Amino acid sequence: MYQIIRCRNCPNAVIDLDQITAACTEIFRSTDFTNKQLERLGSTKPKQHHIFQVGIAGCPNSCSQPQIKDFGLQGQAVPVVGDGCTACGLCVSACPDQAIVLGEEGPCIVESQCLNCGKCAKICPTGAIYTGTTGYRVIRGGKLGRRPQLAREVYSLTNQEGAVQCLRETLDLLLWVGKPGERLGALLERIEKGSS
Structure with a gap:
């Protein structure tokens, strides 16, 4: 009664996809989600939209489409600017979101544009930009279907423990x-509208 759809292990991944997939699978197993969901539905033949979908993306490219899943995780690699910039400009050209401005004192990351993909840190030859924190954006x-909607952000950045705990709380909320049949x-x- 659940499906975990994840990216393949590509060079863009900034998280360990195998590890987080195993942790999410364990949450479904330990909560006995499938049996509880079948009991809640009163059916042994659930419809496709009754299958709880998890999307795990290794980076903000989100190839597994977590934005349209019941629960989604996007890998995050938060860049940090340090010392040693040679003004080579590789970080500026590598950034797919134009989130880096190269000034006289080195690179400046425009946080409102940065999606934490980690490309700037990977390409920096001097380590002037490096990855400070890796983790997960939770949505x-x-x-x-008939009334499509994008997933909403729960956490902009959390660690694996926080992501897995949020999944557990989300499953409990749905079950109880x-x-x-409600998605x-x-x-x-x-709940947001306060209706029963």
């Missing part, structure tokens, strides 16, 4: 507060 409530996105919208 939930996405869906397609959700109506039979997570609809449940979250109902």
